[in-house]
Amino acid sequence: MARASTMQRIWMIPAIALAVTCLIPLVWMVFLSATSIDAESGSRRMDGSSFERLFTTLPVLRWALNSILVSFCVTAGNLLFCSMAGYAFALKRAPGMKWIFWFCMATMMVPAQVTVIPLFLMAANAGMINTYSALILPSVASAFGVFMMRQFTSTLPRSLFEAARIDGCGEWRLFTQIVLPLIRPALAVLGIFVFTSSWNNFLWPLVVCNQRDMWTLPVGLASLQSEFLTDTSLQMAGAAFAAIPMIILFFALQKHFVSGLTLGAVKG
Amino acid sequence: MKSGKVDWSAYGFVAPAVLILAVVHIYPILWLIVLSGQETDVLRNTHEWAGLTNYKTLFEDPIFWKSAKNTLIYCLWVVPGVLVLSLALAFACQPMRDRMQHAMRAALYLPGVVSVVVLGMVWARIYDPQFGLINRALALIGVEGPVWLGDTTWALLAISLMSVFSGLGTSFILCTTAIQAVPKEYYEAGEIDGANAVRTFFAITMPLIRPTLLYLVIILTVGSFQVFAAVFVMTDGGPNFATSTIVYLVYEFAFRYFDFGTASATSVLLLVALVVLAMVQFKTLSTDVEY
Numbered sequence: 001m002a003r004a005s006t007m008q009r010i011w012m013i014p015a016i017a018l019a020v021t022c023l024i025p026l027v028w029m030v031f032l033s034a035t036s037i038d039a040e041s042g043s044r045r046m047d048g049s050s051f052e053r054l055f056t057t058l059p060v061l062r063w064a065l066n067s068i069l070v071s072f073c074v075t076a077g078n079l080l081f082c083s084m085a086g087y088a089f090a091l092k093r094a095p096g097m098k099w100i101f102w103f104c105m106a107t108m109m110v111p112a113q114v115t116v117i118p119l120f121l122m123a124a125n126a127g128m129i130n131t132y133s134a135l136i137l138p139s140v141a142s143a144f145g146v147f148m149m150r151q152f153t154s155t156l157p158r159s160l161f162e163a164a165r166i167d168g169c170g171e172w173r174l175f176t177q178i179v180l181p182l183i184r185p186a187l188a189v190l191g192i193f194v195f196t197s198s199w200n201n202f203l204w205p206l207v208v209c210n211q212r213d214m215w216t217l218p219v220g221l222a223s224l225q226s227e228f229l230t231d232t233s234l235q236m237a238g239a240a241f242a243a244i245p246m247i248i249l250f251f252a253l254q255k256h257f258v259s260g261l262t263l264g265a266v267k268g
Numbered sequence: 269m270k271s272g273k274v275d276w277s278a279y280g281f282v283a284p285a286v287l288i289l290a291v292v293h294i295y296p297i298l299w300l301i302v303l304s305g306q307e308t309d310v311l312r313n314t315h316e317w318a319g320l321t322n323y324k325t326l327f328e329d330p331i332f333w334k335s336a337k338n339t340l341i342y343c344l345w346v347v348p349g350v351l352v353l354s355l356a357l358a359f360a361c362q363p364m365r366d367r368m369q370h371a372m373r374a375a376l377y378l379p380g381v382v383s384v385v386v387l388g389m390v391w392a393r394i395y396d397p398q399f400g401l402i403n404r405a406l407a408l409i410g411v412e413g414p415v416w417l418g419d420t421t422w423a424l425l426a427i428s429l430m431s432v433f434s435g436l437g438t439s440f441i442l443c444t445t446a447i448q449a450v451p452k453e454y455y456e457a458g459e460i461d462g463a464n465a466v467r468t469f470f471a472i473t474m475p476l477i478r479p480t481l482l483y484l485v486i487i488l489t490v491g492s493f494q495v496f497a498a499v500f501v502m503t504d505g506g507p508n509f510a511t512s513t514i515v516y517l518v519y520e521f522a523f524r525y526f527d528f529g530t531a532s533a534t535s536v537l538l539l540v541a542l543v544v545l546a547m548v549q550f551k552t553l554s555t556d557v558e559y
Contacts, residue, residue, distance in 0.1 A: 005363075008360075008362075008363045009363075011359070011360040012360055012361075012363070012364060014360070015356070015357050015360035015361060015372070016372070018353065018357060019357070019371075019372050019375040019376055020375065021433065022375055022376055022378075022379055022433050022434070022436060023375050023378065023379075024401070025379065025387065025390045025391060025394060025433075025434075026378065026379065026382070026390070028390060028393070028394065028401060029386070029389075029390040032393060080284075081284045081285040081288065082285060084281045084282070084284065084285065085281060085282040085284070085285035085286065087281060088277075088278045088279075088281035088282045089282065092275045092277065092278035092281065093273070093274065093275055093278070094274050094275055094276060094278035094279060095274065097278055097282075100282060100286060103286070103289075103290075103294075104285065104286060104289055106294075107289045107290075107293035107294060109542075109543060109546070110293045110294075110297055110539070111490060111493075111494050111539075111542065112494075113494040113496060113515045113518070113535075113538070114297070114300070114535045114538055114539045114542075115292070115293060115296035115297060115300065115535075116518070116522075116535075117300060117303065117518070117522050117528055117531050117532050117535060118295075118296035118297075118299040118300045118303060118532075119292065119296050120522070121299075121303075121528070122296070122299075137288075137292075138288075138292045139292075140288055141284065141285040141288040141289060142289075143289060143293075146285055146289075171277040171280075171281075175281070196381055199383070200381075200382070200383035200384065200385075202383070202384065202385055202496070202497040202500075203496055203497070203515075203519070206500075207519075207522075207523060217383070218383045218384075218385040218386075218497075219385075221383075221385050221386065221389065222385050222497075222500065222501050224389075225389060225392070225501055232393060235389055235393075236389070236390070236393070238389075239385075239386040239389045239390055242382075242383060242385075242386050243382045243383070243386045246381045246382055246383075247378065247381065247382070249381070250374075250377070250378060250381045251374070254370075254374060257377065257381070258373065258377075258441055261438055261441050261442060
């Protein structure tokens with residue numbers, strides 16, 4: 001675009017101010033977690049003891065491990081199952097495949113919050129309350145992922161696969177050795193997207209795990225809110241502990257975060 | 269592969285994903301509808317047919333209506349709030365240098381990668397009537413701020429405000445991309461015809477970015493109808509049910525009172541509302557734009 005006019009420059013000021021405002025809560029969180037109120041003077045001073053309290057009084061490391069384990073398994077499942085399905089929907093011909101695809105897409109209309117009760121009863125009947133399987137299994141494939149992988153895979157040239165088949169390459173080998181390496185960029189985007197939403201997932205782990213040891217980070221943190229109501233520094237230390245890995249991940253992989261959004265959206 | 273030849277391995281490749289989606293999304297919906305017509309005793313694991321009693325209880329419950337109203341008000345704050353702010357931001361950022369635009373994008377998107385639980389905890393501190401950032405800032409200009417989350421008139425607005433300020437990233441990025449995709453020639457033509465900035469915006473930009481806006485309105489509406497974590501962490505539905513929302517009510521019915529029948533009926537109504545809303549929005553907002 002051409003050089004900015006004065007008018008345009010003036011508009012930039014409130015825009016930047018708004019963007020900075022959006023960051024204040026995160027900065028405030030880190031500030032509160034690293035300071036405490038001095039009993040004598042009543043002012044705030046630097047103090048790392050809140051983190052010490054966090055790690056000694058609460059099983060936050062266990063919660064973090066649970067979160068990591070669950071998010072990794074969910075991500076791995078999505079990458080495998082969605083890319084398999086996406087590949088078949090994009091490039092394979094068989095009767096009814098179109099219908100099966102629309103069936104998958106229809107599940108996108110069903111929000112997770114709506115199915116939480118029957119899913120909970122299913123888990124309860126299967127004796128899966130307070131297990132990793134209950135935390136992981138319902139999320140190992142997503143309609144969004146299938147759609148994204150199909151979109152990406154259909155951009156690959158068909159001739160490539162025909163050549164491989166003529167050379168006698170089996171279907172599974174074709175998928176793992178030719179398709180998977182080619183769709184790596186899409187896998188990265190999907191992986192980040194799934195990992196973030198799994199890491200931040202709240203309602204399902206809250207409902208399906210009532211044992212403290214099985215909680216994920218968000219559920220554990222929410223319990224601090226009522227248990228340690230007056231200990232602001234401790235609460236904020238917990239919040240920062242959960243938020244910082246995601247913030248680092250975002251800055252390291254910013255490009256993929258952004259391209260994931262546009263891949264999931266419509267043309268326009 | 270010759271066209272027309274059936275590739276049977278296709279079914280094998282789609283089977284795991286299709287199976288999971290069916291078991292986790294479709295089957296529960298069917299069961300949910302059955303559950304909403306039953307009286308369920310979780311402890312004894314008995315289900316008794318109850319017809320429409322659950323729905324009747326729900327419609328006679330003033331808290332249900334309050335929660336439905338709250339959900340709608342929250343949606344009416346958040347969806348236009350996010351859309352207008354992110355559109356304005358996207359326009360203001362157009363003349364910026366790339367580096368600056370990237371910084372804006374990062375700043376706006378960052379709160380979105382953090383868990384709502386974390387955001388809720390932090391914002392609860394910010395809304396603290398005595399030590400919170402907002403009331404301290406208001407005190408500087410001599411205004412005594414409200415109790416925010418403890419005040420029935422302000423609590424829902426306070427939660428909505430948090431959602432707006434932490435949810436701008438996605439819409440901002442999509443709006444920016446859409447605006448940049450509008451061909452420059454259209455603007456040049458408008459300029460030759462003597463259109464001013466306002467006219468250009470409504471006659472050229474808006475119609476061309478409509479598909480993006482439609483997509484955003486739908487995902488934002490569906491998202492705000494499902495608001496739960498923020499309420500759970502910040503207010504527990506209080507004070508006096510001023511922030512109780514539909515999903516929060518589902519949680520309360522099911523996991524505080526173990527009334528799975530009424531909880532299921534509430535979920536069914538939520539699902540119906542979401543599907544109808546998506547269809548209406550799609551009908552009214554979609555137009556075919558080719559460029």
